[in-house]
Amino acid sequence: MRDELVGRFADFGTKTAIFDQDTAFTYQELLDRIRYTRDVLRRHGVAPHDVVVVHGNYSLDSIATVLALFLGRNVVVPLVTLGERDLDTVVEHCRPRFLVRTGAGLVVEELDTPAPAPAAASTTSASAGMIDRLSGADAAGLVLLSSGSTGAPKVILHNLDTLVGEKLEKRPRRRASSLSILMVLMFDHIGGINSLLSTLVAGGTAVLPHQRVPEEICGLIERHRIRVLPTSPTFLNLIIMGGFHQRFDLSSLRLITYGTEPMSDELLKRVNRNFPGVRLLQTFGTSETGIATTTSESSDSTYFKISDTGVEHRIVDGELQLRSRVQFLGYMNYADDSLTEDRWFRTGDLVEETDDGYLRIRGRAKEVINVGGEKLLPLELESVLLASPLIEDCVVYGKPNAITGQTVCVSVKPRGELTRAAARKHVLEFLADKVEPFKIPSKISVVDSVEMSDRLKKVRSQPRDVGA
Missing domain, CATH: 3.30.300.30 (ANL, C-terminal domain)
Structure with missing residues (x-):
């Protein structure tokens, strides 16, 4: 699998892999940066199966570092924001040996990880056991954090070999794609990782925004003639409210995929009115089960099917449950109470289903x-x-x-x-x-604006009551 990924990058050669600001990087340059990064990591003592935190947003260095750690069979913890709470959670439950900063060059720091407190010993032992199983399989790992809006984030462990292998299988080797895809979704979120891997294994171009705001995103669509925009309902409404779809030439768009939160019927009508001729596709996934392939009933419908052969679904008491080939290995700091005894993941999403198998998300059970x-x-x-x-x-x-x-x-x-x-x-x-x-x-x-999280979702837990 690792040879397959490297071989594809070599075959794509001089095709542009990443466009960052005014600089284009080819697949050969990305491959060279991955090799350089692997050498830097070795010189600092990073060994296979070490847990490594990568602090940075989308950039050539951050992408190369994640891929270098995948090739080195490490457990990768990407963090866009190195907040004290998130870092403390990662240190306590993942026991990382190194921190790599990619904001200005490549800086590798060895971490002094303290011994776990007695109260956390059993959880830490369970976490170590999950990482040991990855090591025993000679596989790389990926750690993602939940949003943690109501407390410490959940630490979600994936087999990174499984995630990459699924992408290679779904997008077999063929002529390189000509698509340029905007990396709108977060670098340390399952949606962002999915977009990045899907783009690179197919030979597409990952266009990197530095600010995830409507003006920059629409400017990049115009400049790069972007055809596919992955985003969220809330972000689409921001574009429409600010008139950015009129200020910029977005005529290249052929497909808008939206996810991370439910789309209301009325907002979907608004999007269709303002983006005539653009196909709309509802995506669905979770940090625990990955992003599933979906099929919308139509561009003006909030009903969709999970059409992914690697994902099973069922509805129990109105709640959607999933089981997938790329399912997470477990939480490293919480009991797996979201998993049933037969390993179905309780999504917390309340849905309704039509006779012909289309689903509509009604909202979150906790809301x-x-x-x-x-x-x-x-x-x-x-x-x-x-x-x-x-x-x-x-x-x-x-x-x-x-x-x-x-x-x-x-x-x-x-x-x-x-x-x-x-x-x-x-x-x-x-x-x-x-x-x-x-x-x-x-x-x-x-209010002057509805608050939006880093993951482009409406904030409901503690909305601002400005002007109440």
Whole structure:
């Protein structure tokens, strides 16, 4: 497999592998940088199966470092942001020996990893056992962190050989692709890793943005005549709200793939109106089971099928469960309570399924708002609100209530010059004859923008109540 990957890069030769700012790097230059990086790592004492943290965003050096560590059968922990909480979690549960910084050149630091605290000894032993199994299989590993919005992130361990091998199998050796793909999704997220590997094993060009903001992304689409844009519903709405699709020439786009969060029916209508002639495809995946191949019912439908032969799915009590060939090995710091006894992964996504097998994501189980026994999923109310010509964006969430258990709250970004009082009045009047009384928000905040996470998803856990 490693020989196959290196052989492909050599065959692609002078074709552009990476475009970073104003610099194009060929596959041969990427291969040369991988070999150089492997030499640097060896000189610093990095040995096969060592755990190595890679701190950096998309760049020639960061990509070459991850691939060099894959070739060296190491366990790779990519981190775009080296926050204290995330680093402490990785150190405690992964016991990394080295930290590689790729922001300005290549800097390799040996880490002084303290002995585990007695309270964490059993978890650390289980983590070491998972890494030992990787070593025994002579395989490389990949560690991803969950968003950790409600506490310490989950440490997710993958067999990197399995992930790369799946990509090589799905995209067999053939004439190099001419596609340029924007690396919009995070470098340390399963979606970003998937985009990067899919592009490089097929001989495409990975175009690297330095700021994941609509102006830069749309500017790169125009400059590089990008045909495929992988992104999220929230980011697409940002492009539309700012009019960036009109300020830049996006006529090269043929396909927009969207994932990381559910798409509301109303927002999908808005995207179709503003991107006529562009095919829309809903993607689906999790950090634990990888990104599945999907087929949308149509560009104007939020229903899709999982059409991946390597992924099984089933629905239990309304929740989607998955089992895949590239499934994670386990959590290194949590009990595997998300796995059933027969190794199905509980996604936490509530779905409905049509008779012909199409799925529609209704929302996350943990986001259900329970008002005195009546239940609401935020996406439902957001879709209704987005139908208003006076609302550009909104986020619905629940808050504790002493009487009803929870109450419905919404933050709205109005269109135009509406005052805050007028915006609140409009929300109440607009919803009055469209939803049941318990779904009417008890708190309406007017905001300048709806908060978005690094993973391009709406933030629901603690939305900003600016102007409440």
